[in-house]
Amino acid sequence: MPLSAAVLSELERIVGPRGLVATPEGRMTYECDMHTFYKGAPDVVVLPETTEQVAELVRLCRREHVALVPRGSGTGLIGGAMAPLGGVMVSLTRMNRILELDFENRSATVQPGLINLWLSQATREHGYYFAPDPSSQMVSSIGGNASTNAGGPHCLKYGITVNHVLGLELVTGAGEVLRVGGKVQDQPGYDLTGALVGSEGTLGLLTAVTVRLLHEPEGVKTLLASFSTIDNASETVSAIVGAGIIPAALEMIDEVVVRAIEEGIGAGYPKGAGAVLLIELDGPMAEIDEQSARIVEMCRSRAALEIRVAKDETERTLLWKGRKEAAGVFGRLSATWLLQDAVVPRSRLPQIMREVQAIAARHRLVIANVFHAGDGNLHPLILYNDLVPGELERAKAANDELLRACLAMGGSVTGEHGVGLDKASSMPFQFGEADLAFMARFRRVLDPDGIMNPGKLLPSHPACGEAFKPAAPRLPAGTWI
Numbered sequence: 001m002p003l004s005a006a007v008l009s010e011l012e013r014i015v016g017p018r019g020l021v022a023t024p025e026g027r028m029t030y031e032c033d034m035h036t037f038y039k040g041a042p043d044v045v046v047l048p049e050t051t052e053q054v055a056e057l058v059r060l061c062r063r064e065h066v067a068l069v070p071r072g073s074g075t076g077l078i079g080g081a082m083a084p085l086g087g088v089m090v091s092l093t094r095m096n097r098i099l100e101l102d103f104e105n106r107s108a109t110v111q112p113g114l115i116n117l118w119l120s121q122a123t124r125e126h127g128y129y130f131a132p133d134p135s136s137q138m139v140s141s142i143g144g145n146a147s148t149n150a151g152g153p154h155c156l157k158y159g160i161t162v163n164h165v166l167g168l169e170l171v172t173g174a175g176e177v178l179r180v181g182g183k184v185q186d187q188p189g190y191d192l193t194g195a196l197v198g199s200e201g202t203l204g205l206l207t208a209v210t211v212r213l214l215h216e217p218e219g220v221k222t223l224l225a226s227f228s229t230i231d232n233a234s235e236t237v238s239a240i241v242g243a244g245i246i247p248a249a250l251e252m253i254d255e256v257v258v259r260a261i262e263e264g265i266g267a268g269y270p271k272g273a274g275a276v277l278l279i280e281l282d283g284p285m286a287e288i289d290e291q292s293a294r295i296v297e298m299c300r301s302r303a304a305l306e307i308r309v310a311k312d313e314t315e316r317t318l319l320w321k322g323r324k325e326a327a328g329v330f331g332r333l334s335a336t337w338l339l340q341d342a343v344v345p346r347s348r349l350p351q352i353m354r355e356v357q358a359i360a361a362r363h364r365l366v367i368a369n370v371f372h373a374g375d376g377n378l379h380p381l382i383l384y385n386d387l388v389p390g391e392l393e394r395a396k397a398a399n400d401e402l403l404r405a406c407l408a409m410g411g412s413v414t415g416e417h418g419v420g421l422d423k424a425s426s427m428p429f430q431f432g433e434a435d436l437a438f439m440a441r442f443r444r445v446l447d448p449d450g451i452m453n454p455g456k457l458l459p460s461h462p463a464c465g466e467a468f469k470p471a472a473p474r475l476p477a478g479t480w481i
């Protein structure tokens with residue numbers, strides 16, 4: 001149901017005429033995130049500049065029983081920041097300021113629309129940085145990172161976003177402004193900060209985020225090791241982590257992706273190898289040298305074809321450019337693909353990588369791989385041609401098998417991208433009915449009328465029973481859960 005003229009004019013009164021996008025072509029820009037399978041344009045997009053405006057918007061939408069979809073930079077890979085039921089999308093891109101840098105307490109407070117990389121750029125000259133580094137860090141927002149609990153190559157050693165968020169300001173689905181956590185790490189009572197991180201806009205809108213800043217390490221060493229097979233590379237990853245060494249990053253890139261990176265970016269990766277490991281160590285120089293000698297030995301004993309240490313910052317930057325911009329060259333492999341984000345316990349990496357190859361062969365598809373190997377967080381890229389009848393169906397079947405194989409090994413349906421619309425129906429594979437019912441009850445406490453990001457995160461499954469019915473009868477059937 002389109003929004004009434006009265007609601008539209010109230011929205012405009014709150015954010016001003018420059019803060020409202022209502023034209024069809026303008027709204028279309030917001031119809032999907034980077035998972036372009038799922039499309040749904042909002043009825044209107046609003047771009048608030050203050051927490052007070054956000055609270056007013058929520059109260060208006062609550063009164064009118066209109067769905068609300070928060071959006072950061074729209075780089076999500078889950079069908080999260082899109083509006084399957086229409087409604088109001090709240091883009092946080094104009095709330096992009098650093099509110100406070102507090103080096104004494106090693107913390108920063110920022111507005112949610114601040115781009116991840118901008119924070120490290122602002123703090124680096126003082127010797128500090130923000131550790132969570134999703135490969136999208138040049139464009140994704142800190143509010144989006146906190147809402148999806150983003151990971152990244154360097155999260156192996158330093159932890160994912162939830163380990164770096166100290167406090168949050170949230171406008172709940174009821175229109176209240178909550179402030180949880182703070183600069184002091186030890187907070188009494190329930191860990192509400194932890195509960196809000198990863199909530200994907202289903203509990204409210206984050207309007208400020210206080211994060212931990214880390215000291216720049218004394219030294220960094222980046223190694224590249226190539227192997228003739230994925231198996232040898234996977235065994236090496238297992239050996240490194242099994243030996244108690246936690247590199248800052250430990251990434252794997254297979255032959256298919258290396259070829260595309262070299263054609264598109266030219267990062268200096270060796271062509272023809274079955275797999276490449278990008279290994280980064282950081283910390284005190286003495287420790288790095290000792291660990292890198294052990295890692296070189298482990299690579300050699302697993303038949304590494306080449307082991308190279310980046311000789312300077314220029315070469316290191318280029319090696320990382322290849323990895324971080326890999327998604328930009330996927331189009332060279334295929335116009336259409338499915339990207340999985342499942343996880344296995346890292347000790348099962350060699351096994352799951354054999355399974356990935358077996359699944360690809362069974363479904364007569366190419367599955368390319370570039371992923372956070374040290375975390376066991378796979379990103380198999382299932383290539384298909386949508387002009388070939390039946391190929392999309394085979395790709396979906398392969399995707400499903402992969403997910404189930406990861407779960408059978410004790411893994412998880414998502415490592416870092418989140419759930420969104422894409423994986424809401426996969427949640428029952430991992431969680432029991434009681435767990436899901438509890439999550440739904442928790443959601444309802446902060447979003448009593450079910451207006452926040454409907455259709456995302458929790459499954460809409462008739463078998464799940466009463467706990468999953470939306471509280472607001474005036475929203476379309478099947479809303480939020």
Ligand SMILES: Cc1cc2nc3c(=O)[nH]c(=O)nc-3n(C[C@H](O)[C@H](O)[C@H](O)COP(=O)(O)OP(=O)(O)OC[C@H]3O[C@@H](n4cnc5c(N)ncnc54)[C@H](O)[C@@H]3O)c2cc1C
Binds near residue numbers: 070145206417
């Ligand atoms: C090339 C590429 C590489 C990527 N690499 C990684 C990676 O290494 N690791 C990783 O984890 N992800 C990665 N991603 C996925 C994506 O960048 C992350 O999920 C990121 O955290 C999303 O941030 P965003 O600002 O784009 O959020 P959006 O996509 O706009 O939103 C994501 C979700 O959070 C909600 N949301 C956004 N802002 C708020 C807010 N202020 N309050 C409440 N809810 C909000 C939205 O409703 C949505 O559900 C990658 C994506 C691309 C395209």
